Amino acid sequence: MNKTIGFIGLGVMGKSMAGHLLDAGHTLHVYTRTREKAADLLARGAVWEDSPAAIAQACDIVFTIVGFPQDVDKVYLGDNGLVANAKPDAILVDMTTSKPDLAVRIAAAVAARGGRALDAPVSGGDKGAREGTLSIMVGGDRVAFDAVLPLFEIMGKNIVYQGLAGSGQHCKLCNQIAIASNMLGVCEAIAYARQAGLDPETVLKSISAGAAGSWSLSNLAPRMLAGNFEPGFYVKHFIKDMAIAAESADGLRLDTPGLDLALALYRKLAAAGCEDDGTQALYKLYA
């Protein structure tokens, strides 16, 4: 593929993902709000651009992974944004976890100018980004998906096309919804074990491999027990995702009492000053 590739958003996730594209030999133009975050990639051959508009003018395929839906909105639909400045046959790929209806609006705006859009949020965290093992959930133009797939394969392992525009975001919200309630179960099981005078590590030996088993129980419960609340995935970002999911579920007229409870508890945790902790810090509310 001799396309020029753009990458916007060089946070913990984006920096690793862009690095893999560079390592694979692609020409990469980059932009991020805080230029220092690009230094390492620029030293490895990436080309700096001063704005989303400049990225759009220079590139055939653009990936974005920024913070919040309002950032996505600005990068894509702002005056100096990607859509207004994109090449006629551009493919624009947002990998931020964001709102499904915003993904639909972006796809329509891109299509109106002759381009193609994908919403392609990821899961797997900083570790998955670093190791190129992200799960990528993709919605939008199928032709664009097929064209971009070889690039997705450089950044991830489990890449699944979910359907029309917004479907990648909807799928990611399903992922967060499943995690949300399970975090309550993991915290409560561990807190109960401790309160009942059991050795929680011994309890994990009994329950992790059976019907109570989950990724969170195996990976986060040990961190809770060790008092390690370092962020793998930030409380504040999980709250953002759950809030989007709750709002979206509401729009779909679906009751999600487990999600609502988890969101309320995580907001309580954030209000207690823990928004920059990892999601396993929910255990603090129980301990």
Added chain:
Amino acid sequence: MNKTIGFIGLGVMGKSMAGHLLDAGHTLHVYTRTREKAADLLARGAVWEDSPAAIAQACDIVFTIVGFPQDVDKVYLGDNGLVANAKPDAILVDMTTSKPDLAVRIAAAVAARGGRALDAPVSGGDKGAREGTLSIMVGGDRVAFDAVLPLFEIMGKNIVYQGLAGSGQHCKLCNQIAIASNMLGVCEAIAYARQAGLDPETVLKSISAGAAGSWSLSNLAPRMLAGNFEPGFYVKHFIKDMAIAAESADGLRLDTPGLDLALALYRKLAAAGCEDDGTQALYKLYA
């Protein structure tokens, strides 16, 4: 081991477990409320006894797996029960999921007569019982645990000593607490996927292997989607277990909002006539 073994409770679980002991060549005396349930085992060489008392008088080691804590209470502490009639050096092993404080009372009563008790509830369901792959969580006398371990190994695979009397029950409650909230997440994720117009099976391909992954998501979500609500594990039994866990958490002064929510929703499901469904029927409340 040339001990005579007793087995009380030949429901779906007990029948398979007792069968494995027979197959391993042990002499097995059995009792269960409904004698017809013993027919198959009697045909294979088991010896019928007419009461828990008769089992106690005949056997060195007795296993029980009955329905509810009140059944455990009666079988052990009733006039015609195990404790009052046990051999001086008997080992009595309750594998029912029951109340930790009842396990402690039984252990004290058995010890007062010179015997030893274990509380050893299991997880793994009818399949685990049939295949001899149950997880067995054991509390009580350590010497008794070591003596019974070879028999546990005939019935299960993941056998963990959790501590003093009641610890097996506490551990099983941790297991159920972890499952309870996770069931909400699984149902809500699947219901959201469907409501958003995604193909839920395709969503499972994206989310089952990552941070949202769990035994319930992998094993029960497909049954929900297939409309298969046959019991692996009954709603009514899960409600029993969650109610014991909630009461016990209350006694330990531990808030368990996720468990409380799950219990309330499962009671709603039972009130709608679904108590004999499998636990995956919770999805009906969302569908």
